[in-house]
Amino acid sequence: MIDGHGDDIFRYGNRVKVNFSTNIHQGVDHSGLMSHLASCPELLSNYPEPEPVSVEKKLSETYGIPVDNIIVTNGATDAIYLIARKMQGAMSAVVVPTFREYQDACAMYGHSVRFIQENEVYDEVLTVGNADVVWLCNPNNPTGRVFDREKLLKIIDANSDTLFVVDQAYADYSVVDVLTVQDVLSRHNVIMLQSLTKQFAVPGLRIGYAVASSEIVFGLRVMRMPWSVNSFAIKAAHYLLKYIDDYHVDKYQLHEEAMGISQAFRRLGIECLDTDCNFILCKLPKGNASRLKEWLMDRYGLLIRDASNFETLDNLYFRVAAQDHESNKLLIKCIEEWISL
Numbered sequence: 001m002i003d004g005h006g007d008d009i010f011r012y013g014n015r016v017k018v019n020f021s022t023n024i025h026q027g028v029d030h031s032g033l034m035s036h037l038a039s040c041p042e043l044l045s046n047y048p049e050p051e052p053v054s055v056e057k058k059l060s061e062t063y064g065i066p067v068d069n070i071i072v073t074n075g076a077t078d079a080i081y082l083i084a085r086k087m088q089g090a091m092s093a094v095v096v097p098t099f100r101e102y103q104d105a106c107a108m109y110g111h112s113v114r115f116i117q118e119n120e121v122y123d124e125v126l127t128v129g130n131a132d133v134v135w136l137c138n139p140n141n142p143t144g145r146v147f148d149r150e151k152l153l154k155i156i157d158a159n160s161d162t163l164f165v166v167d168q169a170y171a172d173y174s175v176v177d178v179l180t181v182q183d184v185l186s187r188h189n190v191i192m193l194q195s196l197t198k199q200f201a202v203p204g205l206r207i208g209y210a211v212a213s214s215e216i217v218f219g220l221r222v223m224r225m226p227w228s229v230n231s232f233a234i235k236a237a238h239y240l241l242k243y244i245d246d247y248h249v250d251k252y253q254l255h256e257e258a259m260g261i262s263q264a265f266r267r268l269g270i271e272c273l274d275t276d277c278n279f280i281l282c283k284l285p286k287g288n289a290s291r292l293k294e295w296l297m298d299r300y301g302l303l304i305r306d307a308s309n310f311e312t313l314d315n316l317y318f319r320v321a322a323q324d325h326e327s328n329k330l331l332i333k334c335i336e337e338w339i340s341l
Contacts, residue, residue, distance in 0.1 A: 009021070009303060015297065018301070018331070020327075021305040022321060023173070023279045024321070032246075033236060036236075048231040050226040055209075063181065065211060066185075070209055070210070071210050071217050072207065073207075073224065074206050074229050074230075075197055077101050077208070078208065081109075082223055082224060083191060084109045085223055086220055086223060087132060090111050090112075090132035091114075092112065092131060093114050093115070093135070094115055094136075095118055096115045097118065098141060099167065100311070102167075118140060121136060128155075128159045138166050138167065138178055138179065144273070146174050159189075166191070167193040170198055170277055170279075174276055175251055175252055188216075193209075194209050194210070196240060206233060251277065260322075260328065261280060262275070265282055278322050279319055279322070282319065282320065284316045284317075290308065290315060300330070304320050306318055307319045
């Protein structure tokens, strides 16, 4: 899905004053990283590593994961397409509503796709059936919901012939437990996606990774295009992992702010799903999310996510991610104005 993602700030340029459409917190100081990259102009004149092996080794050292169990990719989305290619022609089940790239990657590589409602996993009534692959996001985008760890592992273990792709790109924003690396490495049928993009708030650099059994990782590496991760992303990854303690996501504060937004919206008649992280899926009582989005941009420079193109959602749905307190208060005030029109 080239069109219709959140954070379509490129459409509006400097008109955007506060970006609520991205699930990534906007208040991160990148001055040190920018200075570091600016001091390496030679990166422009030379090819990067054909494979980002040095980053895989750095991740291995940082998190204690065997290097044979890690593959670094051009953002987590690159890993999604590699997995779909590896499982070409498979029967895939996608837990919805969720990130559209799972079903789009499956369509590109000839998968048969069926949809599973999020509640089926959450309530532990999921029937995998003949699915070769199950794709799910944890925390789920756009709902912000985290699947109970023990319930999820029980489902995975009960379906040992099915590959579970668990996208934990937003794990650093979750206030409840997600799957651990050990959960993955002790099983042969799980791939966990992670994102330095989200962890360090650097979506423009496109760098992510997957953790899985060495057999699965080897199968993905042989399909990875050479030079798929650029020199600046590689250099940035080394810097960020070196100074990892300087990049702390205050997930509890962001979740508290998200709860405050939800409470205010509900008073306005807007339905808000419960969330375990920093972003909220909302449903208008009337009107159209696309029109609300354009009204907020045109009048106040506030960008939200029109969520109508998520599978199973309609044009009443939008998504916002909590930012700083004053920005959140402004968003609430502006949407109150729109509701009253």
